[in-house]
Structures are given as C-alpha cells and as structure tokens.
Amino acid sequence: MKDDKDQMSTAVTANTGGDEAGKGSVQRIPQGSAPQPTAGWQAYKPGDGYATRLGMMVVVMSYTAFACHHWFYNWVYLRNFLESMFTPLHLTILTNWTYELTAAKILAGGGAMALAALGFFTGYYFIYVKPASAEFLVKTDTELSKVTWPKVTPWFKSETQVWGATYVVLIVVVALTLYVFGVDFILHNIANWLFYGEK
Numbered sequence: 260m261k262d263d264k265d266q267m268s269t270a271v272t273a274n275t276g277g278d279e280a281g282k283g284s285v286q287r288i289p290q291g292s293a294p295q296p297t298a299g300w301q302a303y304k305p306g307d308g309y310a311t312r313l314g315m316m317v318v319v320m321s322y323t324a325f326a327c328h329h330w331f332y333n334w335v336y337l338r339n340f341l342e343s344m345f346t347p348l349h350l351t352i353l354t355n356w357t358y359e360l361t362a363a364k365i366l367a368g369g370g371a372m373a374l375a376a377l378g379f380f381t382g383y384y385f386i387y388v389k390p391a392s393a394e395f396l397v398k399t400d401t402e403l404s405k406v407t408w409p410k411v412t413p414w415f416k417s418e419t420q421v422w423g424a425t426y427v428v429l430i431v432v433v434a435l436t437l438y439v440f441g442v443d444f445i446l447h448n449i450a451n452w453l454f455y456g457e458k
Contacts (some may be wrong), residue, residue: 323378
C-alpha cells in the first residue's frame with residue numbers, strides 16, 4: 260500500500276514539473292502556416308506558382324505598355340492642364356520650357372521609360388516579393404493544378420471533350436447577337452419616329 264502511494268506521489272510530481280517547464284518553454288510555429296518575410300528583393304518561394312505568377316506579370320506589363328503608349332502620345336494634355344492652372348497666377352514660365360523640341364522628346368520618352376520601370380518593379384514586388392500576395396498566387400496555382408481540364412486536342416475534331424460545348428457557345432453567341440441587333444433596330448426606328456418624325 261505504501262509503495263502504491265509513493266508511486267502516485269512520484270507520478271504527480273513528475274507531471275507538475277513537466278507542466279511548469281512547459282509554461283516557460285517557447286512554442287514553435289510550424290513553418291508554412293504563415294508567409295515568411297523575404298530579404299530585399301529576393302523572390303518569395305521561387306519556382307512555386309510559376310504559371311500563375313507569370314500570367315499575372317504578363318497582365319501587369321500589358322497595362323504598363325498601354326500606360327507608356329498613352330503617356331508618349333498624350334502627355335501634352337497634362338502640360339495644357341498645368342498651363343491652364345498657372346496662367347492666372349502668371350507662372351507660365353514653369354511650362355514654357357516644355358515647348359522646346361528637345362525637352363518635349365525627353366518628357367515623352369523619359370516619362371514612358373519611367374512608367375515602364377515603375378510598372379515592372381511594382382508588379383515584380385507584389386507578384387514575386389511580397390509574401391501575402393505571392394502566397395495567394397502560389398495557392399491559386401496549386402488549386403488550378405488540381406482541376407481536370409477538358410481535352411482540346413486534336414483541334415476541330417468531334418472526339419475532343421469541348422466540341423459539344425463549343426457548338427453550344429457559338430449558337431448562343433449568334434442568337435444573342437441577332438436578338439440585340441433586332442431590339443436595337445426596332446427601338447432606334449421607334450425613337451426616330453416619335454422624337455424626330457422620321458419614318
């Protein structure tokens with residue numbers, strides 16, 4: 260009986276010591292549970308989410324190219340806007356230098372290159388470097404890899420899995436086009452007859 264009591268007290272003491280030791284110990288968070296920050300411009304999880312990240316980078320650079328093209332040919336509208344603000348204040352000297360040919364070329368080309376660099380580095384940061392957005396794209400790529408995609412080859416053959424769906428899409432598109440055209444034609448003629456007296 261006494262031996263049983265000694266064993267029980269020993270067990271209780273061991274458990275208590277373990278609990279107290281556990282209170283002072285630091286619990287480690289398993290890796291992968293939260294995005295880890297990266298140093299500088301180092302890519303977060305390089306190689307993961309390759310397709311999704313590359314696709315998003317192509318989209319970002321497409322918008323950047325459009326912005327560069329728009330700036331190159333239309334930056335003068337910004338100059339005219341600033342000039343309209345500076346004229347009442349007699350500060351047109353701030354915009355007069357932009358009418359020189361060399362200055363105009365530098366503003367057009369330099370502004371387009373600056374926008375290209377800004378778009379590239381911004382896209383690279385949010386797609387490859389920033390852990391939160393990069394992790395989202397990596398997980399998106401992982402989920403897309405689990406999708407069972409229908410076969411599209413051989414092309415334009417009846418044995419492909421998307422052939423029937425293609426017929427349905429084409430028929431619906433043609434039907435909707437004819438419907439919208441018909442409604443627009445009828446309403447256009449009615450509006451001309453009611454408001455302009457045209458037949």
